Amino acid sequence: MAATRRPPTRASRDQGYHPVMQDGLPRPWDASRLPDPVIPVDRTFEGFLGLEWLELTPSSARVRFETRDDLKQPLGLLHGGIYCAVAETVASLATAYEVWEYGLVASGLSNSANFLRPITAGTVHVACRLRERGDDAWLWSTDFRDEADRLCAIVDVMVAVRPVPADVPSS
Numbered sequence: 001m002a003a004t005r006r007p008p009t010r011a012s013r014d015q016g017y018h019p020v021m022q023d024g025l026p027r028p029w030d031a032s033r034l035p036d037p038v039i040p041v042d043r044t045f046e047g048f049l050g051l052e053w054l055e056l057t058p059s060s061a062r063v064r065f066e067t068r069d070d071l072k073q074p075l076g077l078l079h080g081g082i083y084c085a086v087a088e089t090v091a092s093l094a095t096a097y098e099v100w101e102y103g104l105v106a107s108g109l110s111n112s113a114n115f116l117r118p119i120t121a122g123t124v125h126v127a128c129r130l131r132e133r134g135d136d137a138w139l140w141s142t143d144f145r146d147e148a149d150r151l152c153a154i155v156d157v158m159v160a161v162r163p164v165p166a167d168v169p170s171s
Contacts, residue, residue: 066122141156
């Protein structure tokens, strides 16, 4: 296997690219910067979550999704695991979007959530920002806000950055 190329530093990276767009919104899995999905995205957990991608840059990502009964716990609150799953999905995809072309893959390593107030209905607004970009792990912080723009949860996610395993197609 050839030596793994490392992604350029933040200072040297072209900040002006944009992912594939549809209806004015990013569709990251349609871009050449990611491998072809093995399973159609709409049939995966990411598809089940119903994330609508709004922004994807080298240091931030924004999505939104609607609360639904199948995302809630029995008392009608958005389930805490959904916050964690959304944060890890967004952080992992944002990292992969940056490192795949360099022969690297991104995978969630750890996840820490703080819940400030419940969400029971409406649109959830999610903003994820890169806090630290190391050689083998990136730290992202994700804010979840309700329709009244109140901060409801903060989830930090550490994403491992590793060479693509030999058995993964490079598309």
